[in-house]
Amino acid sequence: MSSSHAPEQFDIAIVGGGPSGRIAALALAQQGLSCILIAPSMEIKDGRTTALWQRSIDLLRDIGVWSDIEGNAASLKKMRMIDSTGRLFRAPEVVFDSSELGLEEFGFNILNSELNAVLEKFCAAQSGLEEISDTVESAEFGDDHATLVTSGGRTISAKLVVAADGRRSTLREAAGIEVKSWSYPQVAVVLNLEHRLPHQQVSTEFHTATGPFTLVPLPGRQSSLVCVETADGAADLLAMTDEDLEADLERRAHSILGRFKLSTKPQSFPLSGLTATSLVGPRLALVGETAHVFPPIGAQGLNLSLRDIRDLISVVASAKRAHADFGGKTVLSAYEKKRFSDIRTRTNAVDMLNRSLLTGFLPVQAARSAGMYLAGRIGPLRRLLMREGIAPGTAFQLHR
Template sequence: MASSHSREQFDIAIVGGGPSGRIAALALAQQGLSCVLIAPTLDQQDCRTTALWQKSIDLLRDIGVWPAIEGNAEALKKMRMIDSTGRLFRAPEVVFDCSELGLEEFGFNILNSELNVFLEKACAAQPSLEMIADTVETAEFGDEQAILFTSGGMIISTSLAVAADGRKSTLREAAGIKVKSWSYPQVAVVLNLEHRLPHQQISTEFHTSTGPFTLVPLPGRQSSLVCVETAEGAAKLLAMTDEELETELERRAHSILGSFKLASKPQSFPLAGLTATSLVGPRLALVGETAHVFPPIGAQGLNLSMRDIRDLTTIVAAARHSHADIGSRPLLSSYEKKRFSDIRSRTNAVDVLNRSLLTEFLPVQAVRSAGMYLTGKLGPLRRILMREGLAPGTAFQLHR
């Protein structure tokens, strides 16, 4: 690491220590460019998990980290959706099976803490990537360079800055990029469970009147849980003893996995949404939760971020091979144009699905139930939804 108050020059500076920042750093550093990742020390207390779909796994394979990760992840072969709202209009159970698409699995689920460890090791071993354990305090963006000032006194000059520093992004704010943000009357209670019965690699999502109650397989007889509740309901769950919470969660899961035992302490996160009004600024590109945030429904969050990274990397690689300026306005404009429709469609879809669970308006409940019924009965519709959920834009492509 360079000394305090030193100044260094890089082709690309990536800011942010979550999975998005580290994956972006690896992908960009492998294009033959000098890169620096500025990120604080890893938080090993995060018990949340991430479900990675096939396109995201393809990117992890491309950057050489998937073989190390795969042994700690659990395959997801079926996704089951159950209406547990107890309302007048209730949808029948729907099962999405990867074999309908000719796949071995939809994807894999892994603990965020383990994913981050693998990514950190890969970053440390990447020759063209320097890692600085620091945070960016402020930044200046000009026509020729972005200049980042770290809390430790370093000054980083770069042709392109990539902001992966989360929903409260310092880089986004320094660039003057506005956001549209909103909140939901919900809190996600997140924890991991051990259970008596095998999950059989089936992810189960109960739709309740307060939001999804989702069990996603982990290795062995363990699953991760995201229970979306009202603020009051979440507070009641968090106030329970371990034994009370285990019993209550088993009841809500209708004992489909038998008895529960907590495998991690519960955490809670208020649900909110955010979209940046622009994905780029002078010498700046936004990826991941710096650009978009929405509720944890359908495992869309990090998978959407991975598509940001893949598209940005593809555009930067093409610019490098043609000896073009990797931080030029035309290049960044092409990235923004490529990403906006995907981000907008995913954000809107998750928002509509979440709000449809909360509404007491009977016509909306009826439409939602009818949609679930048709999805369960019509194979072609079900396969379209599966393809579009895994990889946007592929729903109507021909498949064997």
């Protein structure tokens, strides 16, 4: 590694311009640490949405951005699951109601573009945080600092590097951290639509033989849709005219929201999974999709990433207060220990649910149906599942 420029010194370098990277950068800078955010320009408009659960919203409140986000988001008061597999063993409909937990809502759904715009504004204004529009070309991780060289020729020295640069992470690869990855025989077709009937703040997930078909409220009479299909099925949807696609999607939704009208063009994403074999390396912490990726089921992705960030902030802030090395092995080991169980549990649960929809094995179908039946009929079990779904580890503590 070589550069004609002397290294620029920072406490922490955060790499990645998505929500995880920007939220981590804001939270760390607010701890009084000198931070640099290295994020490439993002010209592609993201039509997808993100559902944020209460613990994620608490973090966004803590860093002062939630009030600017809330006005563009739709509240999610109920979550309805409907078995639409058409198989021999079919589960009864289950409705999870936030009022059962004494909550006004489980969370909020927002367009990624709206979320990113707010985070970009706050990052630009945050004291102690410098942002450069660049990518990391190479990285070295030493005993007492890491050195990053950007494509633009800048050399950055930091006591800690936070990798939020996604599933194809340059930093993770440079640190020699291996991943376990897998793919599914599925493609997610994603779009937003308008509908004639009000959604009443109810998110509806149809379980189909090819995967979930999920409608999540947006402001007004709009919803975001994730339709998981086979590769051929997704190709058929993408080849349809707007009118035919609207009619097909309305049929799949059993017209519960009336007539559909597309408000964005459909996008498609092959489904896959990934877990890093370690969440840390020398002077390096992985967060978000750099550490874990799984299918868009149960709105767990970004919420899991924000729990990464909350736990990382916790151990870094404690080390700073104790005048300890916040990028050292002791702190990073504590971060990995905090995150290991949550990541493993979420990844396995989402993988199991997704595969249970795809299998034709009758005992698995029966077990899934029985689980849904019990969740619908047994109140304490249903409430436990709701608490763990939105705030893992707080099963008997969650309240507003």
